[in-house]
Amino acid sequence: MRVLFVASELFPYVKTGGLGDVMAALPRAMRALGADVRILVPAYPAILNAVLVQGEVGYLPDIMGGGPAHILKAEADGLPLYLLDQPGHFNRKGLPYDYSEDLPRRFAALSFAAAHLGRVGDSEGWRPEVLHGHDWPTGLMPAYVAFGGGPRPATVMTIHNIAFQGRFSRTILPDLWLPPQAYTQEGVEYHGDIGFLKAGLRLADRISTVSPTYAKEIQHFGGHGLEGLLAHRSKDLRGILNGVDKTIWNPATDPHIQSRYDLRHPSRRPANRTDFQRRLGLQEDPAAPLFVSVGRLDPLKGLDLVLDNVDHLVHRGGQLVLIGSGDPHAEGAFRQAAQRHPGRVAVFIGYDEVLAHRAFAAADVVLVPSRQEPCGLTQLYAQVYGALPLVRRTGGLADTVVGATAETLANGTATGFMFDAASGWALGEALNSAFDLFADPAGWRQVQRQGMKADFSWAGPAQAYLDLYATIPPKGH
Numbered sequence: 001m002r003v004l005f006v007a008s009e010l011f012p013y014v015k016t017g018g019l020g021d022v023m024a025a026l027p028r029a030m031r032a033l034g035a036d037v038r039i040l041v042p043a044y045p046a047i048l049n050a051v052l053v054q055g056e057v058g059y060l061p062d063i064m065g066g067g068p069a070h071i072l073k074a075e076a077d078g079l080p081l082y083l084l085d086q087p088g089h090f091n092r093k094g095l096p097y098d099y100s101e102d103l104p105r106r107f108a109a110l111s112f113a114a115a116h117l118g119r120v121g122d123s124e125g126w127r128p129e130v131l132h133g134h135d136w137p138t139g140l141m142p143a144y145v146a147f148g149g150g151p152r153p154a155t156v157m158t159i160h161n162i163a164f165q166g167r168f169s170r171t172i173l174p175d176l177w178l179p180p181q182a183y184t185q186e187g188v189e190y191h192g193d194i195g196f197l198k199a200g201l202r203l204a205d206r207i208s209t210v211s212p213t214y215a216k217e218i219q220h221f222g223g224h225g226l227e228g229l230l231a232h233r234s235k236d237l238r239g240i241l242n243g244v245d246k247t248i249w250n251p252a253t254d255p256h257i258q259s260r261y262d263l264r265h266p267s268r269r270p271a272n273r274t275d276f277q278r279r280l281g282l283q284e285d286p287a288a289p290l291f292v293s294v295g296r297l298d299p300l301k302g303l304d305l306v307l308d309n310v311d312h313l314v315h316r317g318g319q320l321v322l323i324g325s326g327d328p329h330a331e332g333a334f335r336q337a338a339q340r341h342p343g344r345v346a347v348f349i350g351y352d353e354v355l356a357h358r359a360f361a362a363a364d365v366v367l368v369p370s371r372q373e374p375c376g377l378t379q380l381y382a383q384v385y386g387a388l389p390l391v392r393r394t395g396g397l398a399d400t401v402v403g404a405t406a407e408t409l410a411n412g413t414a415t416g417f418m419f420d421a422a423s424g425w426a427l428g429e430a431l432n433s434a435f436d437l438f439a440d441p442a443g444w445r446q447v448q449r450q451g452m453k454a455d456f457s458w459a460g461p462a463q464a465y466l467d468l469y470a471t472i473p474p475k476g477h
């Protein structure tokens with residue numbers, strides 16, 4: 001099975017969130033199952049300068065006014081890459097998502113190049129049977145396949161986050177190299193505008209999203225306006241959970257942490273906590289449960305609920321570290337909280353991959369209070385690293401954490417803490433449960449071990465994607 005992934009991010013070169021991690025891990029897991037999965041990404045300078053380019057395998061004199069476009073073949077640690085090398089669109093700072101005027105054209109060009117590869121293949125004769133796009137930047141890819149003529153590969157769209165839809169004025173339609181007949185409800189039209197993600201969800205043969213619960217939510221109340229379309233396509237929609245890449249996220253081998261450990265050597269873990277507390281200017285207090293949050297400061301991540309609880313958390317004897325950036329109000333409020341509680345609350349505003357690894361190895365609790373969370377990776381990394389996730393019951397958080405209750409504690413299945421209402425009060429109650437369990441070291445260790453034992457391997461999800469492709473009837477080419 002020949003599959004071309006198409007995406008705007010790829011760890012470790014370009015990553016703003018979980019999409020980058022998934023794009024690095026999932027194709028490799030599918031290749032391990034025997035599928036010939038490759039990935040097309042823009043030739044951002046950060047990628048071009050880092051990978052081994054093997055040569056040019058395609059050329060288009062122009063795509064959407066961005067000038068000559070070279071399709072380069074490259075390799076990154078065994079993963080075959082196609083790079084869309086179109087300097088007019090992709091050779092500058094601030095990418096991937098700087099909201100400049102050519103944003104829609106840039107990603108339309110990526111989608112166009114993908115459809116081109118699906119139609120004619122590369123110059124070495126490799127042609128994908130499945131084109132698999134991820135998130136709104138690749139939403140027009142199924143439209144270029146549908147309206148482009150020629151052989152039609154199967155198309156699949158995966159929703160990593162439906163809150164970002166790529167909606168633009170209809171006035172740019174001619175710039176996108178789409179024919180006027182594409183502008184219908186069955187095509188790219190979206191409430192009088194053009195909807196990139198909407199087009200992909202309307203036209204792709206199959207749709208997936210990154211957890212079973214989110215797959216249900218987006219058909220009913222959490223689809224940001226696309227509920228009806230998704231309910232209509234529910235037969236073609238699957239929820240497939242993300243996994244954890246154990247070559248990157250593994251406390252037994254992690255080069256970024258102070259002291260490596262595993263289930264059999266838990267006593268080596270606390271050194272990471274002391275190291276982290278020291279680095280962040282926190283008191284080295286072993287009695288204080290350490291709460292950590294790593295992620296984008298976006299209203300959907302629910303960090304305002306944490307802000308409501310900072311004083312409570314400190315008064316109960318806890319410590320808090322926030323690593324993230326985004327909404328300036330939230331950044332300011334967390335900075336103020338740190339000033340109010342020196343030695344107990346620390347804030348790192350920015351993006352730091354190494355610090356994130358250290359945080360998971362140090363934390364007692366990882367907070368993920370999201371209002372919506374398609375899958376979420378930090379609650380998975382928390383469990384792998386022996387931190388207890390404290391999450392809201394939504395999306396992938398509901399599917400990957402077993403909240404502590406009298407019953408789950410008694411039968412040994414609990415892996416973390418879970419609350420329901422998106423309110424500061426409900427989060428506060430979950431924090432109280434965490435403090436109570438922390439006072440019972442044996443009970444805490446049991447929950448910690450259960451999380452560390454959980455299987456978040458990519459092998460199962462990789463097979464589920466291959467199974468999804470197998471449900472698409474052949475196109476007769």
Ligand code: ADP
Pocket residue numbers: 016017018019021294295296323324325350351352353356375376377378379
């Ligand atoms: P999302 O994709 O919605 O941002 P996920 O939980 O799926 O959420 O993935 C977030 C990824 O980005 C994780 O790998 C997390 O460690 C990383 N991350 C987010 N913010 C930061 C940051 N400020 N510094 C380092 N890593 C971060």
Ligand code: GLC
Pocket residue numbers: 017018019022160161210242373374375376377396
């Ligand atoms: C998105 C979602 C996140 C998910 C990630 C990878 O950015 O917000 O929940 O884990 O994509 O699929």
